[in-house]
Amino acid sequence: MIMGSNTLMAMEGFVVCLVISREVLGAAAAAVLQPPPPMYVFGDSYLDVGNNNYLSGPNVPRVNRPYYGIDFPGFPTGRFSNGYNTADYIAKKIGLAAGSPPPYLSVAWSSSLVVSTALTIGMSYASGGAGILDSTNAGDNIPLSKQVQYFNATRSKMVAAVGSGAVDTLLSRSVVLIGAGGNDLSAFANAQQQSDAAAFYGSLMSNYSAAITDLYTLGARNFAITNVALAGCLPVARVLDAAGSCSDYRNYLADRFHDALRSLLADLAARLPGFLYSLADSFALMVDTFYDPQASSGFTDVASACYGGGRLGAEAECSLNSTICANRDQHYFWDNVHITQQAAKQRAQAFYDGPAKYTTPINFKQLVQMTAA
Template identity: 35%
Template sequence: MAFMSAKVPSLVRLVFYTLSSATFLFAAGTGAAGVPAIYVFGDSTADVGNNNYLTGKAARANFPHNGIDFPEQRPTGRFSNGYNGIDFLAIHLGFRRSPPPFLSIASKFNHRIARGTEGVNFASGDQEFWTPRSLFLISTGGNDIFGFFSQNLAPNNTEKERFINTLISTYEYHLQKLYGMGARRFGIVDVPPIGCCPFPRSLNPTEGCVDLLNELALQFNEATKIFMSDLSLKLKGMKYSIGSSYALVSNIIHNPSPLGFKETRTACCGAGKFNGESACTPDVACCTERNRYLFWDMLHPTHAASKLAGLAIYNGSLEFASPVNFKQLAEELY
């Protein structure tokens, strides 16, 4: 994956540009985006607390050390020391942070959501309240790939192709359902190189990235590009952008120092090899230089990595978001 090193300068330039123009970027997101509400669908990388309300759900993050860098050092259910990538995308779009978790307001109907003036975060595992100008943020696929991998550690090409086709078919079905209910603008976040997360790395005898997981992520991402392009030609008024967390994380892994990182293999919070054998809980170690780590826990990025991802996907080049970036998608006129 040495080819990634040649692409780093564009990301470095984007970081330095933002450090000198942060106010302009935020103002542009606030005034020009024209997005009345955002709706979020995804997995734990996008979850802001839905899992807190699911009985019998093992994957939770509503306890320390999670949230140590969130306002008031409050663990919210985000698998992060602070904000996640969806929070930063929402901030660039002019919101305070991600909309609230759907399950936190499901029992007490929220009229701001009903009017389509705020949005909601459904992310966890999985209303006709939105307007055509609302933005739908979708970050999913990684858990499916992990599930497939856990059942078949050495799939042949036919099995891999069948899996990717099934995943894409399901993805397309749900997007068409959303379109049928009025959704028109979709911001897709692709699957990062999940084989390089501390958890799979801890299982690898070579201690390197698990190549099969990264291969499946790339195949899924490429198939997503094709079906989104085809779908936009079939569905009138549909607009989309695909943000590449794969490119962003790969850049950090192969050239960490210019981007402010020093540790890209070991999680900040956890236990065992690479701190990847245990989730982040109150009784495990937590690093002090959290802004220098790529991974917060065994599977999720730090606040610092999510901040960089949000910036690159919102206002970066085609390397990080295509066919337009999220800022351009938000400013599309209807």
């Protein structure tokens, strides 16, 4: 049978459509099957998911006691929160359903566990009390520089297991989350060394630059970084004022830190090929939240700790005998320093794909999408 030209053209069109459809479906399937990028976490207690539980010493800040973890998973995990923290919610946004990768020290005893965990979901090196400077709360935490050393040790184990090429490829699509500086600012403010501010910020940025550059040298390319929030409005700072007001000086230090960090990251991006970053503005988000707490996330208390004792819940150490609020989702602060699970969720939402004013030059979602491109 001889087909007419119209029939042939129709069949050719059908074949072309079929090929295109298969390509589109194949691309869609690949996108669906693409696993979320691993996440490697560095910083302080706002991101720590339990590393400090494995540190010895009487002054190590540990929260392996009730009522930490009361809302997740119902018992203490080492998170400085009533439940999930900011790292958990950002991890969930990225696609890691269980939340933050586990603390490095919980698996460090087994090379195979380190490798399998780091290759699939990443690792958390964050430590409560840690600073950008090694001198901050020295001996009672894992400072940022040592966290980077732990990452280097992790990478070496990964390379031994799967080869440097595979590790470099993995790290090029991974996300590095960093949140540090609050403990450094607190130590500086407590020491009242106001005349040395210029030298202090110089040391901070020099150490921060070295840590980020080392991570870049080890293969990290995509950095999600949070600044320091309203340090002067933490309950532990408010309680120092007779009227319970925020400390303008501590807030000034945090604002100045943001400016220095923004300049540092822009400089690194200009000098390091392939360096991508998103700087999240915890400071601005907190200002907006405190201006209208109810409209932001239904908060009814943004001044006092949910769990604690004394004025503003900030004068006594948290214990089984401490007061604990029932409406935890309506409190911004969990204890006298740390935020509640609800406040952490708000932060992750704002930084991942919230209003553009809270991240620069891109948000966390765009950073993740660029790693998969």
